Amino acid sequence: MKRLLPFLSILVIASLACGLPAAQATQPSAADQPTEAGTSSPVENEAGDAVLYFTIGMHIEPMGETAQGFGSDKADYHTRQFFDKHVKDMRDLAQIIEAHGGRMTIQAQSPFTTVAIESGETVLADLAARGHEIALHFHEDAHLGKNSASLSVQQWCDVMKEEIGYIMQASGVADVSYWSGGNLYPSLYEAAECAGLEANSDWKNPNTQTTDMSLTGVTPWRPAGGTDGTDFTFFTQNDPNGAIVFLPEGQYDKTDFAASRRSDDAGGDEAYFEYLKESFYASLEAAQPGQVNVFHFTVHPGEFRGDPNDPFGVIERFLTEVVDPLVASGDVQWMTLSEMADAYAEQ
Numbered sequence: 001m002k003r004l005l006p007f008l009s010i011l012v013i014a015s016l017a018c019g020l021p022a023a024q025a026t027q028p029s030a031a032d033q034p035t036e037a038g039t040s041s042p043v044e045n046e047a048g049d050a051v052l053y054f055t056i057g058m059h060i061e062p063m064g065e066t067a068q069g070f071g072s073d074k075a076d077y078h079t080r081q082f083f084d085k086h087v088k089d090m091r092d093l094a095q096i097i098e099a100h101g102g103r104m105t106i107q108a109q110s111p112f113t114t115v116a117i118e119s120g121e122t123v124l125a126d127l128a129a130r131g132h133e134i135a136l137h138f139h140e141d142a143h144l145g146k147n148s149a150s151l152s153v154q155q156w157c158d159v160m161k162e163e164i165g166y167i168m169q170a171s172g173v174a175d176v177s178y179w180s181g182g183n184l185y186p187s188l189y190e191a192a193e194c195a196g197l198e199a200n201s202d203w204k205n206p207n208t209q210t211t212d213m214s215l216t217g218v219t220p221w222r223p224a225g226g227t228d229g230t231d232f233t234f235f236t237q238n239d240p241n242g243a244i245v246f247l248p249e250g251q252y253d254k255t256d257f258a259a260s261r262r263s264d265d266a267g268g269d270e271a272y273f274e275y276l277k278e279s280f281y282a283s284l285e286a287a288q289p290g291q292v293n294v295f296h297f298t299v300h301p302g303e304f305r306g307d308p309n310d311p312f313g314v315i316e317r318f319l320t321e322v323v324d325p326l327v328a329s330g331d332v333q334w335m336t337l338s339e340m341a342d343a344y345a346e347q
C-alpha cells in the first residue's frame, strides 16, 4: 500500500489537473506526423537576430476545499503528506531550472496558499526570493462554484482579489500581475482588470482540453474581450488600449498541445517533450526581429517525475539539449511571464 499511494496520487493529479477529465487524445501524436524540414533543427533561424523569450509555468491546482468552500478532491492539500510532497516537487523543479539560468512563473491558488499560510510553509516566499514569479491560477468552479458563468464581474473580481491576497500573504510578494484560468467567462478580462491583473495566458477550453488555433503563435496582443469558448472574435482582436496582455504559448500546430502530456495515447512524457522541442524550434523560426516573441509550457507538481532515480529527467534533458544551446547563442532568453508582458507593453 505504501508504494501504491504515490502512484494513486499521480493518477488523481493527472485526471484532476485543471479540474477536468483526462484528455482523450485521438489524434496521432506529433511524433507520428511528418515535420517540415528545418523545424527539427534550430540552426537555420531565418528570423535573424530575433529573440524568443522563454519560461516554464507551473500550475498549482485547487486540491481540497478552497477558501471559498468549494471542491473536495481525494488528493487534498490539507493532507500534510500530500502537501509536503508537492512542496518538495516545487523546490526540486525550481532548483533544476535555476541551474539552467531560468526562472518559473508559479501560479497558485487556495487551498495550497491557505495551507501554506496556516502551516508556515515558506516555499512560495523562498522561490519568490530567488527570482521566480508568483502568480495566480484561478479555477473558477473551485472559487465561484458551478454557476460561475452567471456571476457578475464584481463577484469575480472580489474572489480573484481574495485569492491574490492569499498568494501575497503566503509569498510576501507585493505585486501579482499574471493569471491563468477562468477561460470560459466572456467578461473575464474586465474582472481581471478590476482585480489589478495585467497579463494572461494558457487559454484552454476546460471542457474539451483544447486550445483554438487562433490563440497560438509567438506574438502577444491585447484582447478586445473574452470568449465563451466558441466565439473568439473579441479575444483574437487586438485592442491597443486593452488592459490585459495575452501571451500565446507558442507556435504549436495542434489543438490539444496543452493537455497531450496527460494522454498515454500520445506516447507519454518522452513524446510530449519531443513535441515541445519541435514547437520550440518552430517558435524560434516564427520569431520576428524587433518584436516580443514568446514561448512557454506548463508543468504541475507531481508531473514528469519519471524514473525515481532520475526525477524530472525529461525536463532536465529538454533544458540541457534544447534550451541551453539557444540561450548561449542569444536566440532564446529566459523571462517570467509578467516580464514578457512588460516587454510587450514597453516596445
Ligand SMILES: [Zn+2]
Binding pocket: 017, 018, 019, 059, 060, 061, 137, 139
Ligand atoms: Zn488548472
